[in-house]
Amino acid sequence: MKKIILFASGSGSNAEKIMQYADQENSYIVTAVVTNNPNAGVLQKAKNRNIPTIIFTREELNNGSILQKIDKISPDLIVLAGFLWKFPSDIIASYPQKVINIHPALLPNYGGKGMYGIHVHRAVLENKETISGITIHYVNDNYDEGNIILQKTVNVQDCTTPEDVASKVLSLEHEYLPKVIARLVNETI
Numbered sequence: 001m002k003k004i005i006l007f008a009s010g011s012g013s014n015a016e017k018i019m020q021y022a023d024q025e026n027s028y029i030v031t032a033v034v035t036n037n038p039n040a041g042v043l044q045k046a047k048n049r050n051i052p053t054i055i056f057t058r059e060e061l062n063n064g065s066i067l068q069k070i071d072k073i074s075p076d077l078i079v080l081a082g083f084l085w086k087f088p089s090d091i092i093a094s095y096p097q098k099v100i101n102i103h104p105a106l107l108p109n110y111g112g113k114g115m116y117g118i119h120v121h122r123a124v125l126e127n128k129e130t131i132s133g134i135t136i137h138y139v140n141d142n143y144d145e146g147n148i149i150l151q152k153t154v155n156v157q158d159c160t161t162p163e164d165v166a167s168k169v170l171s172l173e174h175e176y177l178p179k180v181i182a183r184l185v186n187e188t189i
């Protein structure tokens with residue numbers, strides 16, 4: 001069975017969908033949920049399924065100690081599902097084409113440092129965009145710039161708050177991210 005590791009910083013609704021999909025479809029297993037945030041909701045979601053969790057500091061992420069823990073698992077794919085720190089170069093270099101991220105907008109628009117979560121949706125509204133969407137992409141050393149794997153769009157003309165946009169975009173994330181993971185681990189990797 002293919003092994004994936006999830007990195008997440010927040011509530012972990014995407015992580016939850018990925019873990020559900022793993023239970024139902026048997027196409028990969030979530031071997032660890034890894035977070036920088038000791039209060040992240042994703043930790044309880046992992047514990048509910050008896051999935052091991054790792055909480056780390058910025059130093060541990062950047063001094064190789066998280067890489068060592070990942071190496072022990074030897075994952076087929078590392079998924080950033082709402083992970084908000086810059087991902088370290090040593091892990092990217094050790095797992096080429098095996099680290100993916102989901103971004104809640106249509107890159108290359110609304111990406112880069114500071115563009116995460118609700119900030120993205122606020123900017124989309126301020127610019128009076130009629131569509132937004134999701135981008136699933138490989139991770140490289142620059143924020144939100146790796147090769148794109150999948151984009152899906154949604155009409156946001158009827159949205160009046162950033163939360164309205166977030167909710168539409170999140171539905172797309174939940175629908176597509178688990179399937180893309182399954183495709184990547186079972187076909188191309």
Ligand code: GAR
Binds near residue numbers: 014015083117
């Ligand atoms: C998701 O919308 C994800 O796309 C976004 O954080 C949210 C996490 O939600 N990621 C980024 O903004 C990365 N730049 P979740 O914790 O409910 O899965």
